[in-house]
Amino acid sequence: MNLLLAAVAIVVVAGGVIAVSSRESRPAILGLTLAAVAAPLVADPLPDMLPLASRLVAAILGGFLLWVAVRGQPATRGSRLGWPVEGLLAAAAAVAGFGAIGIVAPGPAAEVLVGAGRAVVAPREALAAGFATGALAIGPIFAGRDVLRLGTGLVLAVLAAQLVRVGLAGSPSGLEQIVTAGLTVVVAGASATLAANAVQSGRGLEPSTVPRPAAGPRPAAEPGGETGEEASPRRFGPRSAGRRSLPGRWGRR
């Protein structure tokens, strides 16, 4: 096991956990950006300078687009399970991924291949990070009405697929890195477009055709409720009763 690769893989997974757990938009986007920045570094050999730069720029640009889109909407739905559960889920998936290389590609041929004149080494750390990131992405993708959370899950899914690819087939070509960078930006940009339109519609980040209160803190000026500061969600942790009360006449008395 390469300790440096393992450390970078842990950064990727930690970023993913923050991204899916946080109930504030900015930490969620920061976590996602952290994961996207670190993901291309989980490779042996490292990508060339230009493809690596394109991945890093794409990660930062994707995060910036999301950041701009949700400037007026500090709260997102976050994980219902809380960050400890998400972290344990990611850890379990990472362990499974680390061991899966023996099932997916048994034998020494899986470790070192020589193709097109260069050694292709499939690092287990990438597969572990890919499995963990993929496990983290499942919840936001399939149970996310919040468009920012959906976008977070989709970007994580792209990162997971790319990490699994590195883990199984070795470092991709520079062209594939550049195209993946484009895919990351496009997915983040599309999610940002959805989020910006959702925020503009005044219904928060959760579009719905059914009239219901949006997620997030109640405005401080709302009569008959607590202040905006009290209603703002914490960064992490499972939801406790009464933390996010419903606005207006539906709120706590």
Add this chain to the structure above:
Amino acid sequence: MSLLPFVFVAFVVGGLSLVTRPYRRWSASFGLVGLVLAIVTAALVGPDEPFVVAGGALTGTSFARLFLLIGSVAGLLLCLVAMSTTWPQTFPGATLVGLGGAALALGVVDTGTAVAAATAGAVVGILLTLIRPVSQRGLIVAARELRALVVAGALGLAATAAVAGPLAAVRLNPELIGLAYLAFAVAVAIRLGAIPFHLWAARVADAAPEVGLPLIMAWGPAAFAAVALAWADGAVAPLGQPLGLERGMVILIGVVSIGLGTAAAAAHDDLEHIVGYSIVADAGIILLGIAVLDPAAWEPTRIWLLAFVAGKSAFAAWAAAVRATFGTHRLSELRGWARRAPVLALALVAIVVAGVGWPGMAIFAARASVINLAVTGPLANAVLAAALASLLYYGRLFVTGVLAPGPAVLAGRETRPSAATFPTRFSPAVLDDLRATWTANQVAISGAVVLVLASVAVAVSGGGLGVREAAAGLPPAIGAPGESLTPANPFEEPSSEPEPTIDPRASVEP
């Protein structure tokens, strides 16, 4: 190398059109000029040596040329229809970027890169679903669409990674090969909106404008399916695994899509749903082609892909023109439409010929070949009958059209061309005259454009424009450099890159 100008034009001019979309005229101008340039550059694409860029390789093929040429022509004609009906501001830009993604997907040698490119190009299509003012329903539909696109892309990326390179046979479990194959096939089914993955596609048919449906539901998914077909025939089939269960599941999805998609198209009242479910039904044939895992299915499936995209573009354009002419999209309110709009009736005849075919036409033989290769025995006849049952919904459209005109049709716009405002001599007001002529003849022009698009579809379905030769050629992932027009055994073609070998140091067992 011949593919690069097209990719450049598509991404740069398409991007400009999208960036300038708050400025309607600039955006439209960039888009229209870009589509004209795209037609020119697509015509220049041809089989050539791989162009190495950043460690990957791009190469032109006859199939890519025809696909991009038809796509660019259809995009431009759809723009003309949209200009005389409903103009989605993002349409030309999204079309160009989508075609750019398709060009990359069809041109790159590596399958993983192709999947990423096909997914990235298609994601831009969600802009078509977000029509201003953006409604809550539009947001939900766009979110579902984005989810389907990215999940399919991630599945495809993971599948191609699992079966990477010719050494997969010695280092992969057979079950995992089957799992990877099934994952990619399901990804294609999701992209095509095949039943049971059709919910997002049905909602998109509600929310997106008619002219946008081909890009979202046909062009992008067809490029993705072409990549999947090349991967299945080039990477999975040579492994020699029977994959009976996995192929059976893909065939089941294809057959169900054909049957239920046709039934839904025949039962629905909205034109958009009829177009959408007809796409779902025809997508079933593509899935059957992927399920065959035999080089014999290579050519007919790719013929079907080309005919599918051309025919569905014409059908969507027809629906847009009918809606713009009569102000309704409900078939029950369109009684007598064919009497009032004979050009559109003629276009629908051409669309039926292009979609159903006739013995001797390429599409007719391709459909029968794919079905007979995928399904054997009496079931093959039943599936073929279900595929030909598309005549039901086309027939329903015709029967409605020849009835006595209803109130909506009687109140519809004039479909005959008007020469009253046509400029007869040059004067300083000639531009105003031309604008007035355009405005007075929008309906007639859109009908004529639909007829032209339907004629292109008939030509493609009939095997013209070099469709058969292009479909028989090899994809860059298998056959680069150059192409072979003899698909007897495409896997004997030498690869452009040296064959990977097991490192002798690693193969020394203690």
